[in-house]
Amino acid sequence: MIRVSSGRSVLSPDRPPWLLATAYAAAATLAICWPVWPGFMTYDGALAWEQTRTGVQTMTWPPMHTYLFALSRQAGAGAGGLFAAQTFLLFFAAALALGLVASRRWIAIAGMAAFAALFVAVPTLLGVTFVHWRDVPTASFALLGLALWLAAARARSLPLLVAAVVSFGLAISLRYNAFALFVLVVPLMVWSPYLGPSPARARIAVVVTLVAGLALAWGSTRWRLPDLAPVPKVDNFAGTQLLDLFGVSACSGRNYLPPAVAEGATVTQDQIRRAYDPRHLHLTIRPQPGLPHFFETDGDGEVQAAWRDAVARDFPCYLAHRNAVFVEQMGLSRYGVFMTTHPAIDPTSDRIALSRPAYATQAALYVMRSADGYGRRPILLYLAAPLLALLAMMRRPAAWPLLTALLGGCAAYPALLYVAAPAADARYIFPSSVLCAFVTVASALILVSPKRQEPAPDAG
Amino acid sequence: MPAEPIRLAAVLALVAALGGCDKPRFSDAPRVKQTFGVVTTTEPLPPLPAWAAPLLGKGMRDAFPAVADCVGSADAVDLRYEGAAAGSRVTGWAWDRERKAPPPRIVLTDKRFRIVGAGETGLARPDVMAARDEVTTPAAGWHAVTARVEGQVYAFGADESGRACKLGRIGL
Numbered sequence: 199m200i201r202v203s204s205g206r207s208v209l210s211p212d213r214p215p216w217l218l219a220t221a222y223a224a225a226a227t228l229a230i231c232w233p234v235w236p237g238f239m240t241y242d243g244a245l246a247w248e249q250t251r252t253g254v255q256t257m258t259w260p261p262m263h264t265y266l267f268a269l270s271r272q273a274g275a276g277a278g279g280l281f282a283a284q285t286f287l288l289f290f291a292a293a294l295a296l297g298l299v300a301s302r303r304w305i306a307i308a309g310m311a312a313f314a315a316l317f318v319a320v321p322t323l324l325g326v327t328f329v330h331w332r333d334v335p336t337a338s339f340a341l342l343g344l345a346l347w348l349a350a351a352r353a354r355s356l357p358l359l360v361a362a363v364v365s366f367g368l369a370i371s372l373r374y375n376a377f378a379l380f381v382l383v384v385p386l387m388v389w390s391p392y393l394g395p396s397p398a399r400a401r402i403a404v405v406v407t408l409v410a411g412l413a414l415a416w417g418s419t420r421w422r423l424p425d426l427a428p429v430p431k432v433d434n435f436a437g438t439q440l441l442d443l444f445g446v447s448a449c450s451g452r453n454y455l456p457p458a459v460a461e462g463a464t465v466t467q468d469q470i471r472r473a474y475d476p477r478h479l480h481l482t483i484r485p486q487p488g489l490p491h492f493f494e495t496d497g498d499g500e501v502q503a504a505w506r507d508a509v510a511r512d513f514p515c516y517l518a519h520r521n522a523v524f525v526e527q528m529g530l531s532r533y534g535v536f537m538t539t540h541p542a543i544d545p546t547s548d549r550i551a552l553s554r555p556a557y558a559t560q561a562a563l564y565v566m567r568s569a570d571g572y573g574r575r576p577i578l579l580y581l582a583a584p585l586l587a588l589l590a591m592m593r594r595p596a597a598w599p600l601l602t603a604l605l606g607g608c609a610a611y612p613a614l615l616y617v618a619a620p621a622a623d624a625r626y627i628f629p630s631s632v633l634c635a636f637v638t639v640a641s642a643l644i645l646v647s648p649k650r651q652e653p654a655p656d657a658g
Numbered sequence: 659m660p661a662e663p664i665r666l667a668a669v670l671a672l673v674a675a676l677g678g679c680d681k682p683r684f685s686d687a688p689r690v691k692q693t694f695g696v697v698t699t700t701e702p703l704p705p706l707p708a709w710a711a712p713l714l715g716k717g718m719r720d721a722f723p724a725v726a727d728c729v730g731s732a733d734a735v736d737l738r739y740e741g742a743a744a745g746s747r748v749t750g751w752a753w754d755r756e757r758k759a760p761p762p763r764i765v766l767t768d769k770r771f772r773i774v775g776a777g778e779t780g781l782a783r784p785d786v787m788a789a790r791d792e793v794t795t796p797a798a799g800w801h802a803v804t805a806r807v808e809g810q811v812y813a814f815g816a817d818e819s820g821r822a823c824k825l826g827r828i829g830l
Contacts, residue, residue, distance in 0.1 A: 461824070462771025463719030491725050498769075498827070 208299065208597040208644070209352045209393065215297035215306060222310050223290035230285050230317075233557035234328045236278030236550060239543040243330030247277050247546055254422035258432045261422055262371040262415075263332045277330065277550055284335040285327060289314070291341035292636055298348040299640045301647035309643045316635045322529065322576050323635065325539030325565035326628045332372050337629040339369035340379050341636065344604075347383075351393040359391055359400060360407050367411025369629075371418050378614045379629055382606030384408065386599055393600065436496035438620040439505035441479040445519025448474040450512040454504045458497035463490035476522035477536045478621040526622030527615060528577045534570030537623040541566070569624075576627060579634035583608050586641035594644050601641065608634045698738040703745030703803055709763065709818075710776030718771040718814060722822035728754040728761060729790075730798075732813035732826035745775075745805045746830045751786045751798045752779055752815035754823075760795065761815030764802040765822065769810055777802025779815075806830055 231237070239247070245256075246263040250271050254261040270279030293310045300306035317323045327334055343365035350358035366384070369376040386393075388408075391400035422429050443454045448471045455465060469489050475481040483492035496502065509516045529535040541562030543550050552558045568574060587601040611630035619626055706714070713721045730752030737747035754761045766775030781799030804811060810829050816822035 457717075457770040460771075461719045462717030462767060462773075463723065464717055485725075490719055490723065 208594065208600055209348060210298055210301055210306075212297075212303065214294055214349045214352065215303065216294070218303075218307070218310075219290050219293035219297060222293040222314075223286045223288075226289035226314055227282055227286040230324070230327055231278070231282050233554055233561045235281070235553040236276055237281035237543075238329040238540050238552075238558070238562070239277070239546070239550065240329065240331065240540045241544050242332070244544045244546045246332075247330070247550070251547070253425075254429060256432065257419050257429045258434060259332070260372055260374065260419050261429075262368065262418055263335070265418075265423060266335060280335070281330060284338045287338035287342050288327070288334070288632070291338065291343075291345040292632075292639075295341065295345040295348050295636065296640060296643060298345070298352055300643045305643055305647055308646075309639050312642065313635060313639045316579070316639070320574055320576055320579060320631070320635070321565045321569040322535050322538045322574075322624045323628070323631060325562070325569060326625045328561060328565070329540045329625070331540075331625045331628070333625045333628040336369045336372045336376050337632040339365045339372065340376060340607075340629055341632060343369065343380075344383070344636075347387060348393075351391070354392050356400060356403055360403055363387070363404055363407040363411055367408070367415050370412065371415035373629070374415075374419075375611070375614050375618065376629060377412075378610040379607040379633060381610040382603040386603045390599070433496065433502075434620070435618070436501050437479055437494065438618060439501050440494065440496075441476075441482060441523075441620065442516065442519060443501065443504055443508055444470060444474045444479075444482050445476060445522065446508040446512050446515045449515035449518050450508075452508075452512065454508040456497040456500035456504050458495050458500060459492055460490045461493060465490055476519065476622060477526045478623070480621075520616055523619055523622050524612075524616050527619060527624070527627060528580065528612065529569075529575035529624065530577055535575055535624050537621075537625060538569040539565045576624060576631045579631050579638060580608060580612070583634040583637040583641070586638050586645065590641035590644040594647075597641075597644055601637065604633060604637045604640075608637060696735055696738050698740050700741050701739055702741035702743040703739040703805055706776045706803065707763070707778055710765070710773075713765070713773045713776070716773050718765065718767045718773060718812075718822065721773060722765070722814070722816050722820050724819070724821040726754055726761065726815065726817070726821035726823040727756050728752060728815050728823040728825070729792075730813075730815055730823075730825040732811075732828040735828060735830055736801075738807065739803075743805065744807055745803055746807055747801055747803045748775075748777075748811065748813060748828060748830075749781070749799065749801050750813055750825060751781075751783045752800055752825050753786075753790070753793045753798050754815060754817070755792065757817070758792075758794065760798045760800070761817050761821075761823070763816040763818070764800045764825075765814040765816050766802050766804045766806075766811045767814065768806070769812075771812065774806055774811065775802055775804025804830075 242259055247267050249255060249264040250268040254264055266280050273279055292313050296309040297306040300309055343362045346358050346362035346365055350362055366380055387404050388401055390396050391404050420428060447454045451467055453465060453470060473482050473489050473492060479494065483494060485491060525531050526536050539562050543552060584605055587605055591598045591601055608630050612627050615626055730750060732748055732750040734749055735746050736749045739745040748766060752761050760779035762779060764777040764779060765773055768774045777800055779800040780797050781801055782796055783799030784796040786798045787793045787796045808830050810827055812827050813825040814822045815825055
């Protein structure tokens with residue numbers, strides 16, 4: 199049997215703080231959801247909500263969001279039910295996992311407070327949590343999977359282990375790219391399901407559940423519930439490719455835009471440069487005086503063909519453009535963070551409205567006014583997490599497998615977005631930002647925890 | 659010699675003889691035949707509307723820079739001209755939501771959005787009015803002609819003020 203003998207000693211000897219985590223999550227949910235109830239909503243969220251009545255009509259966005267809304271509707275909780283549930287899950291999972299890492303209960307409580315404080319200190323986290331964006335339940339299920347895994351490892355519980363993998367599968371079904379969060383977690387889970395000596399059946403359970411979960415996540419984007427009717431797959435990458443074409447054209451001086459993008463209008467290089475905005479395709483193609491009207495289209499495959507040509511011929515410009523998107527995405531731009539929140543509910547047929555518009559406005563204003571401060575940007579989480587994790591690993595070497603696996607997710611998620619992000623919205627990095635926030639706090643807890651004797655290599 | 663080939667040869671000879679004795683038609687009316695839903699005619703391609711002639715070859719949005727809000731479609735290629743000037747006729751329907759009327763002009767472009775044909779609305783399409791509440795006239799249909807006989811064309815609804823909207827795409 200292969201053993202990661204020291205990994206499990208990172209876990210607290212105390213029982214998981216189920217009740218404490220529940221109380222903490224309830225308080226956080228109340229604080230976040232009450233002012234902006236039933237949650238801000240953009241077009242994506244409004245469509246997912248509409249589809250609970252019309253049935254899933256498009257696979258442009260994974261339908262799992264619609265199914266979660268449908269459960270909320272059936273429970274009589276409206277759209278707000280999902281809003282509260284995803285917020286609760288996020289903080290419950292964080293509290294549970296922190297409680298499993300902290301060596302003392304008071305240290306766990308301090309960690310929970312610090313995790314919540316990070317949502318205020320980095321207002322982008324708070325701003326995204328206010329909105330019905332899929333990125334929030336993705337992060338919630340990812341963190342829940344992590345918490346359940348740690349609980350499974352501590353209790354050597356097969357049901358908790360399976361539940362953890364199912365939770366990862368739910369995260370991936372909400373956002374395909376969520377698998378990047380688990381890029382090192384899953385191998386570690388398979389290698390050592392209980393973060394120490396693990397029976398073969400635990401490994402088999404992880405692999406089988408993982409394969410089944412991924413198959414279901416894939417299937418959920420092909421066939422809709424409840425009638426299992428096939429819904430045509432949509433190529434979502436064309437939007438990213440079109441933004442890339444504007445970026446590469448603006449940089450290289452060569453016009454790669456297919457005629458369909460301007461529907462035959464003559465487009466000059468100067469006009470492309472004026473139009474190009476690395477933050478979002480919609481900002482790039484928005485009507486502007488002196489510019490032709492640009493259309494969001496795949497040009498019947500011409501955008502894809504032009505994209506291949508542009509990347510091959512002007513690769514340095516492609517990198518320069520993707521760098522520009524990444525700088526905006528990570529909050530490195532001198533202008534601030536892009537799309538920190540969405541302070542409204544886009545129209546729905548049942549006219550969902552904010553319950554407390556005045557408080558909602560104040561909450562959104564806090565986020566929008568404070569998120570751009572240099573000391574409050576998401577990038578800081580990506581710097582703090584590896585730094586503190588490194589210190590924690592030095593203090594407690596047993597923590598390295600777990601912390602390294604989590605850092606892998608912190609890095610892989612934005613790395614994938616580097617090439618695939620259709621826009622620089624701050625919400626796209628929300629799951630990895632939350633993971634980084636967790637790693638930051640968990641590492642700090644390890645650092646302040648009294649040093650324990652490492653268990654013997656074969657200790658279960 | 660086996661009987662089967664002899665019988666087959668006899669039938670073919672009879673068909674050839676009957677075909678040869680058939681009286682040729684010298685009618686002035688164009689000969690029309692229908693293959694796979696597309697009617698062909700020996701008539702030449704009719705002239706484009708006067709407003710369209712100077713636009714041929716221009717980029718669609720160079721000629722019609724403003725974007726209109728409309729619905730419609732390019733339903734079918736309903737006539738193929740095989741006369742001295744060959745071409746195709748496309749049919750469909752269009753409705754301008756802002757004007758609450760069909761856009762008066764129809765423009766056809768090639769894949770590169772260069773103008774290659776034109777037509778006008780006013781064709782009876784009671785089925786469109788029956789199917790869509792917002793359409794309040796039975797004359798939302800259109801015909802448009804192009805000298806193209808193959809490839810894809812895009813159809814646009816357009817008006818005199820330079821507004822246009824894409825209605826659809828169809829293979830000729």
